Amino acid sequence: MTPTVLVVGESSGGRLAGASLEAAGTARRLAAGDGEVVGFLAGAGTGAAAAEFARYGVGRVRVVDDARFDAAPAAATAHAAAAAADAVGAKWVVLAGTTFGRDLLGRLATRWNAAAASGVTEVAGDAEGLTVRRPVFGGRATETRRLVGDRAAVALRPHAFPSPAEVPVALAIEAVGAPDIPAALFGPKRTAVETAGAGSGPGLADAAIVVSGGRGLRAPENFRLIDELAASLGAAVGASRAVTDAGWRPASLQVGQTGRAVSPQLYIAVGISGAIQHLVGMVSSRVIVAINSDASAPIFKVADYGIAGDLFEIVPALTAEVRRVRGI
Amino acid sequence: MEIVVCVKPVPESETRLRVSADGTSLDPEAVKFVLAGYDESAVEQALLLKESLPGSKVHAVSFGPAPRTEEVLRAAIALGCDQATWVEAPPGPAPDPVATGRALARPIFAMPHDLVLCGKQAGDDEAGLVAAVLGELLGVPDVGFVVDLRFDVPSGRLRFRRATEGGLELWEAPTPCVIGLQQAWNDPRTAKLPAILKSRRVAIAKVPYAPEDSSAPRSVAEKFELPPPRTGAAMIEYKTPAEAAAKLVRVLREEAKVFP
Numbered sequence: 001m002t003p004t005v006l007v008v009g010e011s012s013g014g015r016l017a018g019a020s021l022e023a024a025g026t027a028r029r030l031a032a033g034d035g036e037v038v039g040f041l042a043g044a045g046t047g048a049a050a051a052e053f054a055r056y057g058v059g060r061v062r063v064v065d066d067a068r069f070d071a072a073p074a075a076a077t078a079h080a081a082a083a084a085a086d087a088v089g090a091k092w093v094v095l096a097g098t099t100f101g102r103d104l105l106g107r108l109a110t111r112w113n114a115a116a117a118s119g120v121t122e123v124a125g126d127a128e129g130l131t132v133r134r135p136v137f138g139g140r141a142t143e144t145r146r147l148v149g150d151r152a153a154v155a156l157r158p159h160a161f162p163s164p165a166e167v168p169v170a171l172a173i174e175a176v177g178a179p180d181i182p183a184a185l186f187g188p189k190r191t192a193v194e195t196a197g198a199g200s201g202p203g204l205a206d207a208a209i210v211v212s213g214g215r216g217l218r219a220p221e222n223f224r225l226i227d228e229l230a231a232s233l234g235a236a237v238g239a240s241r242a243v244t245d246a247g248w249r250p251a252s253l254q255v256g257q258t259g260r261a262v263s264p265q266l267y268i269a270v271g272i273s274g275a276i277q278h279l280v281g282m283v284s285s286r287v288i289v290a291i292n293s294d295a296s297a298p299i300f301k302v303a304d305y306g307i308a309g310d311l312f313e314i315v316p317a318l319t320a321e322v323r324r325v326r327g328i
Numbered sequence: 329m330e331i332v333v334c335v336k337p338v339p340e341s342e343t344r345l346r347v348s349a350d351g352t353s354l355d356p357e358a359v360k361f362v363l364a365g366y367d368e369s370a371v372e373q374a375l376l377l378k379e380s381l382p383g384s385k386v387h388a389v390s391f392g393p394a395p396r397t398e399e400v401l402r403a404a405i406a407l408g409c410d411q412a413t414w415v416e417a418p419p420g421p422a423p424d425p426v427a428t429g430r431a432l433a434r435p436i437f438a439m440p441h442d443l444v445l446c447g448k449q450a451g452d453d454e455a456g457l458v459a460a461v462l463g464e465l466l467g468v469p470d471v472g473f474v475v476d477l478r479f480d481v482p483s484g485r486l487r488f489r490r491a492t493e494g495g496l497e498l499w500e501a502p503t504p505c506v507i508g509l510q511q512a513w514n515d516p517r518t519a520k521l522p523a524i525l526k527s528r529r530v531a532i533a534k535v536p537y538a539p540e541d542s543s544a545p546r547s548v549a550e551k552f553e554l555p556p557p558r559t560g561a562a563m564i565e566y567k568t569p570a571e572a573a574a575k576l577v578r579v580l581r582e583e584a585k586v587f588p
């Protein structure tokens with residue numbers, strides 16, 4: 001018997017986050033057989049997100065239509081999700097390991113008394129529970145964990161799972177009130193969002209492609225070569241610490257041990273030597289490309305494909321080729 | 329303000345990883361353990377707050393086996409923390425992050441705590457779970473992925489930014505609160521030699537670890553694997569930049585299947 005699986009959705013701007021669709025697809029796979037998948041959403045105006053759940057095969061969606069959740073920390077949603085999991089008799093909860101999902105998971109696991117794993121890149125279920133694989137040590141190792149006990153909750157690493165195909169089903173919304181949540185959990189409030197700059201493409205953490213530039217670019221004005229290549233690919237821009245320390249680009253774009261860890265489908269490192277502190281932030285990317293004039297640069301040891309050459313020649317040619325192939 | 333900062337000993341990032349004999353975890357033999365990267369930020373943040381709010385105290389707490397756990401607590405004291413509490417774990421593989429949060433929550437609950445600071449995630453298990461577990465058990469809110477935390481004295485609220493997929497968000501929160509810190513305002517300070525010497529003599533409070541009952545849901549490590557050594561990049565041969573670009577796009581498309 002496969003159990004009921006609750007998939008906690010995250011809606012941004014009224015739409016279901018892409019990573020939540022990956023979670024929905026994974027939940028459906030885990031419930032395959034005689035299990036049921038139930039979607040869950042909390043916040044105001046989640047109708048469109050619920051409809052999207054149904055477009056991807058999750059027709060039964062439990063909704064707490066309550067604007068208090070919109071600017072509250074994930075902790076509040078975790079309480080509501082735990083109540084929903086109990087109400088529908090779920091044994092497994094699946095969610096997207098975004099910043100919101102990661103904050104939610106520890107709270108949910110404690111409140112709902114479940115085993116938990118975050119940053120999951122593979123998950124399988126059987127009669128005894130869930131088994132997951134997840135990168136650790138900045139992607140330098142992978143661990144397999146068994147979630148023991150009768151309840152388990154997992155946060156999936158964004159992009160590690162395929163986006164599901166559309167399988168429209170009828171939408172049945174179960175609107176419920178918020179459970180009794182301690183007022184303290186609504187204490188912290190988001191007061192404003194400073195977006196990374198309109199039109200600047202996907203955020204670093206959840207981009208499918210990241211193009212990063214390093215000291216090899218020599219001067220801040222040359223960094224536009226990275227911006228242009230990224231724009232042609234619809235990619236996010238990253239940087240080595242040499243670049244952020246020099247103030248060419250903000251610290252928020254730094255990839256590595258003291259910056260962000262990213263694991264896109266494709267990581268292109270341009271003029272980056274490949275210091276270990278940079279590598280720990282990107283080695284778990286699926287495919288790595290390095291462009292560097294020094295054929296013995298350590299970055300080529302971790303890259304899948306390399307071009308030894310002058311970035312000032314290679315990058316413009318690559319941008320032109322990408323634009324040509326993509327017809328832009 | 330009474331500030332608690334949770335610090336975890338993790339292998340130095342340059343450590344060569346090796347698999348334990350039973351294949352389920354990292355072999356800790358010959359590994360040098362240091363304060364986790366984000367925890368350094370958390371300590372720095374705690375000390376900045378203490379310096380800006382007269383009468384504040386910083387209490388470092390850690391859960392783990394000897395000798396590394398005591399060492400990181402002494403490192404925290406050398407940096408300027410006032411007190412340290414060590415929840416001593418038995419040697420061997422660590423309990424999972426939820427159990428770790430439970431082990432830390434007990435002593436923290438018993439100490440004054442206006443603010444509990446954790447790292448965003450520990451550099452070894454990268455779970456990012458402990459802060460939220462602590463929040464639930466202490467009955468206070470938690471917010472993770474925090475950068476640039478400040479305390480606004482007139483309103484008595486914490487103000488900070490949160491680094492998310494969509495960009496930076498501005499937040500405020502009352503105390504008590506648990507914060508998962510990604511970055512402090514400043515780069516973490518380093519300890520001065522006299523402070524390091526003095527930290528060796530500071531008494532560390534030791535608290536026994538009460539394991540969970542064995543039926544509690546938990547995650548158990550089954551396998552720890554290192555990736556096959558990367559064979560190095562397949563280098564693209566080319567005569568002109570245009571040829572290099574065309575070849576790269578072709579392999580990304582046809583071989584790696586990652587081209588958009």
Ligand SMILES: Cc1cc2nc3c(=O)[nH]c(=O)nc-3n(C[C@H](O)[C@H](O)[C@H](O)COP(=O)(O)OP(=O)(O)OC[C@H]3O[C@@H](n4cnc5c(N)ncnc54)[C@H](O)[C@@H]3O)c2cc1C
Pocket residue numbers: 213214215216217239240241242243254255256257258259260270271272273274275276277278281291292293294297309310311312
């Ligand atoms: C505690 C600590 C934490 C750190 N954290 C981070 C971190 O989070 N992220 C991070 O990135 N670093 C971090 N660092 C710094 C790291 O050690 C390196 O110094 C840094 O990554 C180097 O950046 P880079 O590769 O851009 O520069 P360099 O190492 O100077 O490399 C520049 C590269 O550009 C190539 N190049 C030059 N000209 C050209 C050209 N015309 N065409 C093509 N290639 C060219 C060169 O061959 C060289 O390989 C940290 C260091 C410490 C000590």
Ligand SMILES: Nc1ncnc2c1ncn2[C@@H]1O[C@H](COP(=O)(O)O)[C@@H](O)[C@H]1O
Pocket residue numbers: 334335336337364366367370389390391392425428432445446447448449450451453454455456457458459
């Ligand atoms: N054993 C531990 N002792 C003290 N603090 C810990 C421990 N494990 C985790 N933490 C804290 O929780 C944060 C997140 O850890 P994790 O949830 O394991 O990724 C760390 O950065 C520490 O601040």
